[in-house]
Amino acid sequence: MTKLIKIITLFLCNSLFATHAQELTHYLLxxxxxxxxxxxxxxxxxxxxxxxxxxxxxxxxxxxxxxxGDVKTHSSPLTINTFSLEIDSALRNKQAYCLTIDSTSVKIVGRDNAALFYGKQTLQQILQYSKDTGKPIPCLSITDWPDFERRGYMLDISRDKVPTMETLYQLIDMLALWKINEFQLYTEHTFAYKNHRTVWKDASPITAEEVRMIDAYCKAKFIDLVPNQNSFGHMENWLMHDQYLHLAECPTDCNTIWGTRSRHSLNPLLPESFDLMQELYAELLPNFSSQYFNIGCDETVELGNGLSKQECQKHGKGKVYLDFVKKLNSEVNKYGRKAQFWGDIILKHPELISSIPENMTAMVWGYDSKYPFEENLPKFEEAGLDYYVCPGTSTWRSIIGRNKDAFTNLGRAAQYGKKFGAKGYLNTNWGDWGHWQPLSVCYPTLATGAAYSWNAQMDPMELIPTALNKFIFKDSTGNLTKALLKLGDAYLACEIPEGNANAFHLMLRRYRWTMKGHYQTKMLKKKNLLKAEQEIDTAILLLDQSAPMSRDAQITVDEIKQAAMLAKHGIHLGLARLNAKQLATENISPDTLQILANELDTLIKKHDELWTIRNREGGLQRSGQKLNDLLEFYKAID
Known part of the structure; x- marks a missing residue:
């Protein structure tokens, strides 16, 4: 009997220890x-x-x-504890660290200072586990290093939302917690260039002094703040002003793969186009300490369809494109920087990839869950170029997220990036069409991207709730993260094809166009929209039952609820259109239009109220105008 008791006791101890270990590992992301x-x-x-x-x-x-190199000790009546951090450059893997905890000491050995910092971040997570659970800190050893040398996050600050400094500092703290070491602020017109006030005067731009402050804050957390200025395509915020119109590839409408477009891309043959970039680089780059610079150059859809048409027909559109990019690269090199550029255009001309200067880094982006990283990455690998994989949060044009698509995209980028030797992994967060998604909606996919960029083979999905509940929201109920994840999956109930938007945003954007003419909206059904609304309602209940204690708890709850209600408005408009003649917004009944107008009016007021808590005022009018246009459309019909 005594022997049996000992066996049972040993089994229970081992089981408890295993449970203890599993609880701890859920804290480590x-x-x-x-x-x-x-x-x-x-x-x-x-x-x-x-x-x-x-x-x-x-x-x-x-x-x-x-x-x-020093050892710190602390004595208590019964023990002497030691804590040490040491550099060991002989560690084989870049940014590697070893963390050891025994009964009397904690020791972190790192290959460099950054590695020590990463080890300390892991230790902080272990300490938080002990605080939350009341359980002692177990003896352990961790040997760790990242799969990608560069692990980045890019935030769009040109599609209306320019965050406050406080918001940026909070975001940087979050990136540091998850061992991100590169941060980019995607910029078209939101840096305060001294000679170009016309372009940024309504945008509340980032100033040179603020950049230097952000750079220093990042540097203290081993994050490289990489300057980012689009330099070829996506220049519409410049070219919309007549004083810059002479630089446009298409000053008036031309036919592109996006339909009729104008004032979107620079004319690369015009010396003044390059002169402008020279001036901007000279003012922008000295404020950053990074050796890298993202010059953009994506989606030059007008190229060859306007003033450069004859030259493109003569020499090839790809060569005209690359010649201008090479000129930009040479200018970047004058400042001792290395240029990054988006890889989408050159992939249309793969025969030219070998002609890209060796000191350039290709940013290979793709956001579909089936984007062919496995086909495109080897093209840059074979050319001997550095390149990043650039998946995305897939929160733009979604209001409340498209988590399943994003999680798959983020995971595949890591899988194939590691397989083919990508230098970096950049998780992108865009703000297309109003930037209606709040920052907090992006946290699940931000955390997921960070996890994959460090450890490409480890599925982090079980770790996300603890990472958000314990470290970001400080929500003991866990309901806030449950609500976020449910909202991010609500689009799946609509059962429409995958695309760069979900049904809720599509309804609010495409209200003038026929539903039957679009590959996604033509698949919408009432029963599925109602299922999606039930999912959102359940998420709102969870949100109401949450109890976050973070410094920004109230705004987080308010902005998530606002996003949920805005998504519901998209559903209500979709249901009304499915009941209307020819599925047209203008044929919705007057009573229903009045209900929709009242609902949207309330949402617009809340949108304006919440905006300036995390963001600067510039951009609010442009973002809100897209909602106001829909409201005025309702009223005009009525």
Whole structure:
């Protein structure tokens, strides 16, 4: 009997230990490469754990720079604890660290200072686990390193939303927690160039002084703030002003793959186009410490359809494109920087990839869940070029997210990026058509991208709830993250083909156009829209039952609820159109139009109210106008 009791006791202890270990690993995002959890605990003396809160406080507050090569000790009545950080350049993998915890000591060994910082971030997660659960810190060893040398996040600040400095600092803290080491602010017209006030005067731009402040804040957290200025396509915020119109490839309408377009791309044959970029680079680049610079050059859809048509027909559109990009690269090199450029256009001319200068980095972007990274990456690998994989959060044109598509896209980018040796992984967060998605809607896919960029083989989906609940929202109920994830999957109930938008945003954007003429909207059905609304309503209930304690708890809840209600308005408009003659908005009944108008009017007021809590005022009018246009359409019909 005694022997049986001992066996049962041993089994229970092992089971409890296994549960303990599993709970701890859920706190670690990105997931470490190797972790061994040993028996025993920090401060355990003869089977009893002696609390030493002063030692834990020391670890939390001390900076890695203060203690490299030194050992810090702290005494309690029964133990002496030591905490050390050491550099070991012999560690084989870049940015590798080893974290060891035993009964009396905590030690981090890193290949460099950045590695020590990453080890300390992992340690902070372990300490948070102990605080939350009240359980002692187990003895363990972690050996860890990233799959991608460069792990980035890009935020669009040109599609209406320019965040406040406080918002940017909060975001940078989040990126640092998850070991992101590159940050880009996608810019078209939202840097305060001194000679171009006309372009940015209504946009609340980032100033040179602010860039230097952001750069320093990033640097302290081992994040490289990479300047980003589109330099060829997507120049509409410049070319819309008549004083720049002479630089346009298409000053008036021309036919493109996007339909009729004008004032979108620079004319690369015009010397003044290059002169403008020279001037902008000279003012922008000195404010950044990074050796890299993203010059953009994506989606030059007007090229060859306007003033450069004859030259493109003579020499080839790809050559005209690459010649201008090479000129931009040479200008970048004058400042000791290396140019990054979006890879979409050159992929249409793969025979020219080998002609790209070796010091350039291709940013290979694609956001569909089936984007062929496996086909496109080898083209740059074979040319001997550095390149990044650039998936996305898929939150733009969604209001509340498209999580399934995003998670697949993020995972495939990591899988094939690692397989073919990509230098970096850049998770992009765009703001197309009003930037109606709040920043908090993007957190699940931001965390997922960060996890994959560190450990490409580890599916992080089980880790996301803890990462958000414990470290971002500080929500003991867990309901806020549940609500976010449910909202991000609500689009699936609509059962329409995948695309760069979900049904809710499509309804609010395409209200003038026929539903039967679009590959997604023509598949909409009432029953599926109603199912989606039920999913959103369930998420709102979860949101109401959450209890976040983060510094920005109230705005987070308010902005997520606003997004949910705006998505519901898209559903209500869709249902009304499906009941209307020819499925047309103008044929919706007067009573229903009045209900829709009242609902949207309330949402617009809330949109305006919430905007300036996280963002600058510039861009609000442009974002809100898209909703106001729909409201005026309702009223005009009525």
């Amino acid at each position: 990105p997931a470490p490469r190797e972790i061994n959890i040993d028996k025993g605990y920090l401060n355990e003396i003869q089977g009893a754990v002696i609390p030493n809160h002063n030692f834990i406080e020391l670890i939390e507050n001390i900076s890695p720079f203060d203690i490299v």
